[in-house]
Structure formats: C-alpha cells, structure tokens
Amino acid sequence: MTSTDAGVTRAIGLLGEAHNAVALTGAGMSTESGIPDFRSPGGVWTKYHPDDFSYQKFTTRPDSRARYWRWGLEFFPTVRDAQPHAGYVALATLAKQGRLRCVVTQNVDGLHRKAGTPDVIEIHGTALEVGCLGCGKRWPRVEIHARLEPEQFDPRCACGGILKPCTISFGQAMPKAETTRAYQEARRADVFLALGTSLVVFPAADLVPEAVEHGAKLIVINLEPTPFDGLAQVVIHGKVGEVLPAIVEGLQ
Ligand code: NAD
Numbered sequence: 001m002t003s004t005d006a007g008v009t010r011a012i013g014l015l016g017e018a019h020n021a022v023a024l025t026g027a028g029m030s031t032e033s034g035i036p037d038f039r040s041p042g043g044v045w046t047k048y049h050p051d052d053f054s055y056q057k058f059t060t061r062p063d064s065r066a067r068y069w070r071w072g073l074e075f076f077p078t079v080r081d082a083q084p085h086a087g088y089v090a091l092a093t094l095a096k097q098g099r100l101r102c103v104v105t106q107n108v109d110g111l112h113r114k115a116g117t118p119d120v121i122e123i124h125g126t127a128l129e130v131g132c133l134g135c136g137k138r139w140p141r142v143e144i145h146a147r148l149e150p151e152q153f154d155p156r157c158a159c160g161g162i163l164k165p166c167t168i169s170f171g172q173a174m175p176k177a178e179t180t181r182a183y184q185e186a187r188r189a190d191v192f193l194a195l196g197t198s199l200v201v202f203p204a205a206d207l208v209p210e211a212v213e214h215g216a217k218l219i220v221i222n223l224e225p226t227p228f229d230g231l232a233q234v235v236i237h238g239k240v241g242e243v244l245p246a247i248v249e250g251l252q
Pocket of ligand 1 (some may be wrong): 032
C-alpha cells in the first residue's frame with residue numbers, strides 16, 4: 001500500500017502523461033453518494049443471499065420475481081435520487097481534459113452519466129430501466145414501479161413477456177457489445193484505474209490483468225486490499241470521493 005499523499009503524487013505523475021486512461025468502477029464508487037455496496041458491513045449481501053437474485057430463479061419462479069420487485073421497491077428510490085459526489089465530478093473532468101478515454105462501470109446507478117462523463121460502458125446494465133424478456137421493449141423503471149400492485153409483484157408486457165430490471169443478474173449473460181468494447185478499451189489503455197471495486201466479480205475483474213498485460217500502468221483506489229494490488233504501480237487505500245478530486249487538483 002502507498003500512503004495517501006505519496007500515492008496521490010504518483011497517480012498525478014502517471015495521469016499527467018496519460019491520453020488513453022480507462023477507469024473500471026465498482027460499488028465503492030457510489031457509497032459516498034449514499035448507495036450501499038454489496039460486501040461491506042451493512043452491504044446488500046448482509047441482508048440478502050446472492051442466490052435469491054439469480055437469473056434462473058427470476059425467470060422460473062413467480063415467488064422469486066415477487067421478492068426481487070419487493071427488494072427493488074426498497075432499493076430503487078435510493079438509486080433514483082442519488083447524486084454524483086466530488087469523485088464522480090473529478091472523473092468527468094479527467095475525461096473532458098482528454099486524459100480519460102472512457103469509464104467501464106459495474107454499477108447500475110447511472111451516476112457517471114449524471115456527472116457528465118461522456119463515454120460510459122455499463123457492463124452490468126442499468127437499474128434505471130426495465131425490459132421485457134419476451135419482445136425486448138424497454139421503459140423507464142419509474143413507470144413500472146408506479147404500476148406495481150402490492151399483491152401482484154410480477155409485472156408483464158402487453159406481449160405477455162416477463163418484465164425485468166435491465167441489470168445483469170447472477171447467471172445472466174453479460175451484454176455482448178459492452179463486454180467486447182470494455183476489453184478493447186482495457187487493451188488500449190495507457191493507465192488503468194480500478195476504483196471502489198473489490199475485484200472479485202468476474203469477468204469484470206479480468207479487465208485489470210488484461211490492461212496490465214497490454215502495457216497499462218495500474219492505479220488502484222479502494223478502501224481495502226484487492227487481489228490485484230500486486231500488479232499496481234500505485235495503490236491508495238482511501239475514499240474515491242476524496243482521493244480523485246485531490247488527483248485532479250494536482251493535475252491543474
Ligand atoms: P463490492 O461491493 O464487491 O466492493 C466494493 C469495494 O469498494 C469494497 O472493496 C469496498 O472496500 C470499496 N469501497 C467502499 N466504499 C468506498 C469508497 N468510498 N472509496 C473507495 N473504496 C470504497 O463491489 P463491486 O466490486 O463493484 O461488485 C459488486 C457488484 O454489485 C457489481 O457487479 C455491481 O454491479 C453491483 N452493485 C452495484 C451498485 C451500484 O450500482 N451502485 C451497488 C451495489 C452493487
């Protein structure tokens with residue numbers, strides 16, 4: 001681990017030379033915007049079991065769909081109302097300065113777009129929309145929530161298809177175009193930033209060795225160690241909402 005000040009200085013040095021940086025963000029990017037991550041104390045997996053949210057269960061069991069929508073009623077308003085913090089603004093600034101090419105995010109909360117980052121690749125989908133598993137039609141999630149009946153948590157499309165939030169569930173195929181592009185961008189990156197992600201969710205975490213093997217310098221900013229810290233030039237154990245603005249300030 002690098003001490004925060006020394007780490008920030010080294011990250012400024014790497015990003016000062018970058019023209020093609022790529023960031024991979026995870027749930028830790030949004031905790032300072034009030035959205036809990038999954039694995040920290042109090043995170044989602046302390047209240048629910050991942051298996052409850054598998055694609056297989058969602059598509060085959062009405063009781064599982066009902067549980068999922070009920071959880072959505074609890075979780076979604078937080079996502080809908082969340083606002084990007086200073087770390088998000090800092091990343092958008094790096095993009096506008098021409099240092100950061102794009103952000104690959106595991107998050108489903110739309111905060112990078114809200115912050116004005118122009119090129120965002122959402123490899124785990126978005127929680128802000130709902131799609132029909134039959135015909136593929138999509139709606140803003142707020143519209144579907146507004147018509148959810150408490151006794152009937154199994155909304156359907158006019159075609160009869162099951163409706164599902166457009167997030168990628170356990171056991172569901174990753175979106176092909178987004179995943180392909182994320183790998184391409186990782187391979188082209190001169191600096192790769194892993195931000196607020198435990199790097200234990202695959203294949204997203206594979207982007208890190210992919211980038212490093214193709215020549216990227218790696219910067220990890222996370223509250224706790226990750227399995228890929230050993231590949232990094234800079235590891236900062238701190239909050240993205242504090243560290244990223246400090247880096248951008250140092251680049252001015
Ligand atoms: P994770 O929950 O596994 O890990 C988050 C990491 O971020 C942890 O290691 C934690 O120590 C760190 N962290 C927390 N707050 C931080 C902060 N302020 N600054 C720096 N680091 C911080 O998250 P993951 O690796 O992204 O994987 C979980 C999966 O859950 C992802 O696939 C993601 O799609 C999904 N998810 C998304 C959201 C969201 O969209 N906001 C929220 C929860 C989970």
